[in-house]
Amino acid sequence: MRRLPLIAVTGFIAAGLTLSACGSDSLSTSPGAGSTPAGTAAGGGVDQALAAKVPAKLKSAGKIVVGTDPTYAPNEMLGSDGKTVEGFDVDVFNAVAAKLGLKTEYVPAGFGTIILGVTSGKYDVGVSSFTINPDRKKQVNMVSYYSAGTQWVVAKGNPQKVSIDDVCGKSVGAQKDTVQAEDLAARSKKCTDAGKPAITQVIQTGQDQVTADVASGKTVAMLADSPVGLYAVKQTGSLEALGDIYDSAPYGYVVPKDQTDFANLLVDALKASKADGSYEAALKKYSVEAGAIDNFALNP
Known part of the structure; x- marks a missing residue:
């Protein structure tokens, strides 16, 4: 959101x-x-x-x-x-x-x-x-x-085996000035606090860019508002929702x-x-x- x-x-x-x-x-x-x-x-x-x-x-x-x-x-x-x-x-x-x-x-x-x-x-x-x-x-x-709420989205079939609870060291996208960007920053800090690699946070100005990144493979996942993430899944046919909507x-x-x-x-x-x-x-x-x-x- x-x-x-x-x-x-x-x-x-x-x-x-x-x-x-x-x-x-x-x-x-x-x-x-x-x-x-x-x-x-x-x-x-x-x-x-x-x-x-x-x-x-x-x-x-x-x-x-x-x-x-x-x-x-x-x-x-x-x-x-x-x-x-x-x-x-x-x-x-x-x-x-x-x-x-x-x-x-x-x-x-x-x-x-x-x-x-x-x-x-x-x-x-x-x-x-x-x-x-x-x-x-x-x-x-x-x-x-x-x-x-917030919805995670990955490539169809989740080829990178992304787990919402452990994305340390992976590239994940979100839009600038959103709770998803804040969410990623907090998750990345948990990774580094635990001695694990930081999340590569790919933060874009527009949500269209965020969606393009996960569709092209530049990122392994994105976070977006639930209606936005689910709409991207429906329209592209090459993406799928990961996990449940939260917050x-x-x-x-x-x-x-x-x-x-x-x-x-x-x-x-x-x-x-x-x-x-x-x-x-x-x-x-x-x-x-x-x-x-x-x-x-x-x-x-």
Whole structure:
């Protein structure tokens, strides 16, 4: 999970090649890329009572500007046109925005820069698989909407006989600024403390690069959020999940600390999207409904 203070599937399949090739360029895309009309998820529609509570600034703009890192399929990724941001995170948040009578504008950004972008006013909200944790709650408000854990992934058949409990001396990949990178660092320290070789930690900026590394054999395994890792397994056909999902925790929308009323409004909009079926429809579209929750909350 992307939990530090803080996939796209790549080159060896045609769709992944298009996605990853555009993915690295997308991080410098100017604001305005990936704008998506509100109400695109099934069951969308304005809830007039909620729309009446929208902050004046957002009501005047008619849209919510969203910071996101689109290298994390199926959560958030670039579409075939190389600029439209899509994924289950996008569909769920579009349904939420629809309840408020607002459009959404997704601005691609490096994952580690999004919280700062929200606190500085560059983005109204951060929607990028942020797991809720105490460090983040000190900086921003967080609204829970999904639950995910960490999943290990290896080449199909696990030819290197990787064991999650003993990867000392092996090359393992993770994305920068994620809990998986922290997990690898802690495991490597245990190795060296025990007099064993350190883990070769291959930390990449984008999850698409992490997936490409394990698919090409540069690394023997990768760690990723459970929906991301399982999506890579499904799409490539050359990878498989290793072990069970662990450390499950909720994802949260990132909202400025001084905008508690707006954060609570997002909680109510999530409840409304759950009630009309648009929340579940967004998850089912990407086969990630296993992480659905119904206890949406501010700073749980």
